[in-house]
Amino acid sequence: MSTSTAVPATTGPTTQRGDAVALYQLPGHLIRRCHQIAVALFFEECAAFDITPQQYAVLRVLAANDGVDQITLAGLAAFNRTTAGEIVERLEGAGLVARRNSKLDRRTKNIFITETGRRLLADANAAVKRVQERLLIPLDRDERARFIEYLARIASENNELSRAPLRPIARGRGGNRTSGPA
Amino acid sequence: MSTSTAVPATTGPTTQRGDAVALYQLPGHLIRRCHQIAVALFFEECAAFDITPQQYAVLRVLAANDGVDQITLAGLAAFNRTTAGEIVERLEGAGLVARRNSKLDRRTKNIFITETGRRLLADANAAVKRVQERLLIPLDRDERARFIEYLARIASENNELSRAPLRPIARGRGGNRTSGPA
DNA sequence: AACTGATGATCAGCATACTGAGTAACTGGC
DNA sequence: GCCAGTTACTCAGTATGCTGATCATCAGTT
Numbered sequence: 001m002s003t004s005t006a007v008p009a010t011t012g013p014t015t016q017r018g019d020a021v022a023l024y025q026l027p028g029h030l031i032r033r034c035h036q037i038a039v040a041l042f043f044e045e046c047a048a049f050d051i052t053p054q055q056y057a058v059l060r061v062l063a064a065n066d067g068v069d070q071i072t073l074a075g076l077a078a079f080n081r082t083t084a085g086e087i088v089e090r091l092e093g094a095g096l097v098a099r100r101n102s103k104l105d106r107r108t109k110n111i112f113i114t115e116t117g118r119r120l121l122a123d124a125n126a127a128v129k130r131v132q133e134r135l136l137i138p139l140d141r142d143e144r145a146r147f148i149e150y151l152a153r154i155a156s157e158n159n160e161l162s163r164a165p166l167r168p169i170a171r172g173r174g175g176n177r178t179s180g181p182a
Numbered sequence: 183m184s185t186s187t188a189v190p191a192t193t194g195p196t197t198q199r200g201d202a203v204a205l206y207q208l209p210g211h212l213i214r215r216c217h218q219i220a221v222a223l224f225f226e227e228c229a230a231f232d233i234t235p236q237q238y239a240v241l242r243v244l245a246a247n248d249g250v251d252q253i254t255l256a257g258l259a260a261f262n263r264t265t266a267g268e269i270v271e272r273l274e275g276a277g278l279v280a281r282r283n284s285k286l287d288r289r290t291k292n293i294f295i296t297e298t299g300r301r302l303l304a305d306a307n308a309a310v311k312r313v314q315e316r317l318l319i320p321l322d323r324d325e326r327a328r329f330i331e332y333l334a335r336i337a338s339e340n341n342e343l344s345r346a347p348l349r350p351i352a353r354g355r356g357g358n359r360t361s362g363p364a
Numbered sequence: 365a366a367c368t369g370a371t372g373a374t375c376a377g378c379a380t381a382c383t384g385a386g387t388a389a390c391t392g393g394c
Numbered sequence: 395g396c397c398a399g400t401t402a403c404t405c406a407g408t409a410t411g412c413t414g415a416t417c418a419t420c421a422g423t424t
Contacts, residue, residue, distance in 0.1 A: 030333035151212035
């Protein structure tokens with residue numbers, strides 16, 4: 001089967017005839033496939049921790065911003081508000097985060113990472129680092145830096161186009177106004 | 183209490199203190215955000231067509247490989263087999279594809295793009311082209327070419343790591359062995 | 365023909381990722 | 395102190411994206 005397997009990486013299995021750009025050259029399609037690979041690598045490297053990439057992101061955000069409400073958490077992790085709520089619910093079920101009603105604003109629920117969550121995060125960080133390294137193996141040192149820079153620029157400058165944009169916390173005037181950890 | 187979790191405003195959400203690499207610098211996280219942006223742009227540009235990026239990909243694959251079975255289709259679009267079946271089912275409901283039992287192999291169902299599907303594809307191509315252009319606005323001409331090349335290389339060289347790898351059709355010895363279009 | 369292993373499709377189940385609507389609670393203006 | 399607009403969360407509904415199991419069928423062997 002040496003005939004069909006030698007497909008140039010840039011064209012894919014079926015180069016296009018009539019259309020201008022082949023499906024396999026569209027950045028949208030390529031980003032989707034790279035995302036699939038990144039997720040697959042995450043599950044492979046983090047199998048022992050039984051968490052998803054999104055759950056890991058929530059723990060990372062909470063480790064740096066403990067006690068934020070769900071909407072703020074969604075903004076910090078660039079999640080949809082509903083999705084964030086569901087992920088937090090599963091993390092709560094696993095004992096990795098705790099949810100408490102705020103006393104300052106009874107609409108909000110403040111999310112705190114638990115000791116178990118912090119330990120898992122500390123243990124998983126090395127595995128997650130391996131995910132990134134394996135993902136970028138096809139690129140050399142300079143290309144990796146450029147690739148990450150391009151991704152960051154696209155994500156940053158197009159942030160408001162996203163349906164779940166990144167929303168950093170506006171700090172400097174009274175903190176993050178939570179009811180605080182117990 | 184403005185706890186010790188308060189991050190200086192100068193660092194914001196993009197830099198880290200203790201850990202080696204910040205969440206916002208991890209390629210896996212950045213790819214996820216770029217994917218969200220690409221999907222959002224797709225829905226914005228293609229609102230009039232009422233299709234999803236994945237459904238568009240299926241139509242593109244069928245336009246070049248009409249009559250393949252679902253597993254082959256999944257491989258050509260880099261979808262999971264179950265996901266591919268669901269997407270095809272919705273496309274069938276919308277009248278954009280047709281599903282017929284193969285006479286050569288009664289296990290398989292061959293998928294064909296309909297005339298409606300071909301027309302929608304032709305109409306949507308310009309909108310999809312705009313999606314790609316808008317996505318890459320933050321990059322200059324040379325950077326765009328490099329970015330796409332990096333994505334293609336990562337997707338290609340890590341293909342087997344994906345849980346839904348790209349599976350080109352092995353051509354040259356008897357075609358794709360379907361029952362053929364009506 | 366029967367047996368065995370592989371394959372295509374489907375199903376149950378779980379986890380993201382969204383939209384739009386609804387409810388409860390806060391906030392600013394009066 | 396009331397009212398209007400806003401906000402936090404939740405729910406229903408839809409669409410991807412997977413795993414593992416099941417069933418029917420096919421292919422190669424005996």
